[in-house]
Amino acid sequence: MSAWIEKLRTSWTGLLRSRSDGRSPAKAETQSGSRTLSPFWVMVQKEFGDHIRSWRFIILLSIVTLACIGSIYAAVTALKNGTNSANNSNNSSIGETFLFLRMFTESDGSLPNFLTFLSFLAPLIGIALGFDAVNSERNKGTLSRLMSQPIYRDDFLVAKFVAGLLLIAVVIFSLGFLVMGMGLFTIGFPPTPEEFWRVFVALVITTIYVGMWLNLSIFFSVRFRQSATSALSGIAVWIFFLVFYGMIVNLIGNLTLPGDLTDSKAYIDQQNNLLLLSRLSPAYLFQEAASTLLLPDVRTLNPFITQDQAYLAVNAPLSFGQSLLLIWPQVTAIVAETALVFAASYVTFMRQEIRSRS
Template structure:
């Protein structure tokens, strides 16, 4: 795969110099910081009243009453936009501008181009999440005046890695549409349509299925935001033990102690594997379509 590093460097520098990326970056970044700030009074009240623990993790899972959305939900809903905005025009824009065949005429392999574009998008996502998560933790350190426990650091680091994979799944979707659809505007619209369906409309369909007496579990497990929220909730809330409905028999005799990190990880393993598999499947389809595509000078 000669030329992958060069493609990644070129595309990553393009992302960092893109006004579109910076606008979306700062919108999501400052909104997430705003949500983090509004959670602090609620967490402090719980700390003084009941001696609540895992306070740094609660910054990601607490939904302030005046905002109505937690940081986890915020990332789940708006993270996909940052994912596919980096790749929806990765291929078709070069075809429209007539520069793709010029890139492929260089001493690089064709697969290096698609791999480099995808990896550059993932790298940009990693930079955004690193800045956001470190800033949120910094706010907590300043507000709570206490060090970050190692166990919470491990869970936050796992959430950071899971978020990268989740955002990368949507980046692979944008890459797929950029290969399948010739016009960048149409591929962006297709990405938004898929995002809206899995973020909003799928819950409506699930409600209809529930009223008809049909289990909605299978349908909801097809939704990446649903899987991501389930997995992140377990990893960020050590006392959570289930990701689905719980029977009374399962609750009887249960000791309400926090789970260890490995125990929480064992619960969310199916969701994590599903998100990784979805990302890989979408990327492999994109890879296959691009390798089979005939590219001519325009």
């Protein structure tokens, strides 16, 4: 991931610089020795270091780690209590074939499972890492000093984002692998390569999803001068999507219910519209994407299948490729939402005047 970003980055900045600057930075770098990083990576390095050293990060990490350990415990208890209950409800052999994946989705009821925890807490990591990214620098008076250095304004913003995203990737992957490792240790049942890749892709999607929240909170930190305001706005949006958005969609659903329930076409149209509305929420998209990947028996994300379809469908889990294909639109939508929020913060930041502590 980082290598990919770096590649993109160098080509992009190279393009930018050759356009707007006579002296090429590549030349300057080679002259002063190969160890000189471009200012962008210097900033990323510093931001990354700042995050890791900060108390906030340690607190967050411990919360998330505790949540993960709790969820593993719940999952392992559930698995030990017998796979037959799951078998009964699933009415298939999925319980056995994807035992390892159930580490992430199963729970004995005392605690939410790993996936629920992750979808609940992940936005918080993003918000916590970004909510004071720009405004704290502004308030400390470091922003104007930084901006008087020969760096591009967008580099500053992108560096904030990339450093946060790298850190998030590290956290998410280490947590994911921690759960895998501990699962391996406790249930002694190794994952198949397919299971491994499913978890891996789910973690990648989680990283993108958290990146979206990181971007949102960076946007708020550009927009609002007070970090408390920006943190609250971020949390408000998070709670809105987590709690209220579903309610609002339900409300709209009740209001727009077609009068004639036998008119199946009108009913299906209305339900499709509602689904579209739900899918505006990044939380819903993530939920769909991650659960499809971790529960291979999810065959469709559309609630409507005709009786014939349900009857004739082969009762078997989807292959990895097919699951991926199923959630491809969801992933695209999350990436698109991330890009939109980033564009918003970019435009806002580029238009702002930078003065000391104002």
